[in-house]
Amino acid sequence: MFSSMKYIYEVYKEKSFSKAAKNLYISQPALSATVKRTEEQIGAPIFDRSSNPIRLTDCGEKYILAIEQILSIQNDFTNYVTDLNQLETGSLSIGGSNLFSSYVLPPLISEFTRLYPKIHVDLLEESTSRLEQQLLTGTLDLIIDNYVFDEAVFAKHLYQEEHLVLAVPKALSINQTLEDYQIDPAAIRDGSFLNTGFPSVPLISFQDEPFVFLKTENDTGERGLTICQNHGFKPNIILKLDQLMTAYNVTCSGMGISFISDTLVACVQPHPDVLYYKVDDSKIGRNIYFFRKQNKYMTRSMQEFLNLASRKSQL
Numbered sequence: 001m002f003s004s005m006k007y008i009y010e011v012y013k014e015k016s017f018s019k020a021a022k023n024l025y026i027s028q029p030a031l032s033a034t035v036k037r038t039e040e041q042i043g044a045p046i047f048d049r050s051s052n053p054i055r056l057t058d059c060g061e062k063y064i065l066a067i068e069q070i071l072s073i074q075n076d077f078t079n080y081v082t083d084l085n086q087l088e089t090g091s092l093s094i095g096g097s098n099l100f101s102s103y104v105l106p107p108l109i110s111e112f113t114r115l116y117p118k119i120h121v122d123l124l125e126e127s128t129s130r131l132e133q134q135l136l137t138g139t140l141d142l143i144i145d146n147y148v149f150d151e152a153v154f155a156k157h158l159y160q161e162e163h164l165v166l167a168v169p170k171a172l173s174i175n176q177t178l179e180d181y182q183i184d185p186a187a188i189r190d191g192s193f194l195n196t197g198f199p200s201v202p203l204i205s206f207q208d209e210p211f212v213f214l215k216t217e218n219d220t221g222e223r224g225l226t227i228c229q230n231h232g233f234k235p236n237i238i239l240k241l242d243q244l245m246t247a248y249n250v251t252c253s254g255m256g257i258s259f260i261s262d263t264l265v266a267c268v269q270p271h272p273d274v275l276y277y278k279v280d281d282s283k284i285g286r287n288i289y290f291f292r293k294q295n296k297y298m299t300r301s302m303q304e305f306l307n308l309a310s311r312k313s314q315l
Contacts (some may be wrong), residue, residue, distance in 0.1 A: 001040050004034045005067045008046060011035060012064050013086050055262035085300050092301045093122040095134060095143040098243040100288075101125040103267035108312060112305055113127065127242040129217050135293055141302050146261070146288050147219040156289040157306050160313040162263045163194065164223060164284045166201065166277040169254040172209060178202075181277050185270035188262050193278055201279035207233035210256035212247045215240050219286065224259040227281045263288070289305075 010020040011031070021028040039045050046060035081258040083089040092112075096105050101123055109121050124131075124140060131143045135154065144159060167186060168175060175182070181201040187193040212227075213235065214221035221240070228235045238256050241247050252271045266278070289293060292298065292304055 001038065002067070002070060004038050005070065007031055007034050008038060009064065009067050009071075011047065011054075012056065012060075015016045015055070017054070019122070030065040055229070064078075080191065082253040087116045087250070087300055087304065088118050089297065090118075090301045091120040091122065092142070092305060093124065094305070095126055095131045095140045097128060097131070097145065098125055099261075099264055099267070100144045102245065104263070104288075108305070108309055110308055111312070112308055115135075116301065116304065122284040126297040128219070135291060138293065138296065141292065141296075141299070143221075143291050144288065145291065146286050147197055149291055153294055155292045155294050156291050157310070158313075159290055161285060161287055162261045162287075163192070164220065164259045164261055164279065165265065166203070166206075166257060166279055167248060167251045167260045168171055168257045168275045170273045170275050171254050172257075174205060174209060175275055178205060178277070183276045183278055186274060188265040188276060191262070193262075198278050201277040202229065203231040203279055203281075204233055206257055207235075208239045209236065211235040212239045212241065212245055212250045212258045213237045214244060215242060218242070218244075220244055220259055220261070220311060223283045223286070227279060227283050228257070230283070232282055 007020070007024060007026075010024055014020045014023065017035075018028050021031040024031065035046065042059065042063070044059040045057050046063050047054045048057050048060075066126055080089065082196055094105060094109070095101070102125070106121060107124060113119070113121060124134070126134065126146055128147050131140065131145060132147075132149060132154075134140045134141050146162065149156070165183070178201055181199055181200075183193050183198060187198065192198070212223075213224055216222055216225065224235070239250060241250070243258060244264060248264060249258050250256060251258040251260075252274055254273060259279075290309060292302065
């Protein structure tokens with residue numbers, strides 16, 4: 001019924017079939033036939049052809065009003081898409097664990113909103129498993145994590161590399177025999193602890209000590225178990241948690257040893273009741289990625305945020 005509206009609207013504007021046909025680069029008979037087919041679909045004439053110039057019938061006035069409403073909606077949507085592509089409107093939802101949402105994402109979001117103040121950004125803090133589910137359902141546009149998700153489902157964008165270190169309550173007596181292996185937090189922050197000049201602690205020294213672990217659906221939990229197994233023992237796990245920051249805080253309270261990331265050490269003030277050790281294992285290094293759903297359209301705001309994160313990670 002509205003497939004030929006541009007032809008009918010041109011006749012309405014010109015009040016003449018001949019002038020409208022000329023503007024539309026079609027013959028007058030073809031234009032007349034097009035209008036006639038629409039009138040037959042409606043079941044009533046749009047134009048009163050007995051008057052000169054032609055004028056609208058009552059039905060025609062309603063039809064033209066409908067055309068103008070359709071054109072207005074089309075124009076509004078075209079403007080919206082233009083604004084969206086130019087980051088003049090839109091939204092972005094990002095998720096991360098406690099560590100990432102508390103320390104890594106805020107400065108990135110702050111810079112992004114400074115550059116694109118009209119983009120509304122939502123930040124969600126959740127466990128890795130819940131973040132994965134919300135990314136899958138489309139609730140979130142992006143998540144940041146060090147877990148390796150299914151690449152058939154999620155596309156990944158590298159943020160930066162990180163490494164695990166051992167955080168040990170200072171009160172544990174085992175530390176007295178391992179003083180040569182203790183690392184200054186400043187060396188962890190600047191990455192120099194990775195140099196060969198910093199010796200790795202014999203991890204088996206801690207085989208009888210209490211450990212605080214993350215659950216195995218978390219990458220740190222998986223890696224921690226593998227690292228201990230690689231060094232010949234099964235850790236004495238007294239508590240399993242969802243968040244790396246929580247595990248570290250439990251270590252700070254003196255309750256048990258935890259594997260933490262150098263990202264965490266770089267973000268928080270060193271705790272006076274914690275000692276840090278380097279571990280020699282192929283599993284200590286991993287990547288932090290931003291993930292998005294594979295078949296979800298990548299908006300301009302998503303792309304620009306990833307570009308910003310990439311620039312910041314290289315500083």
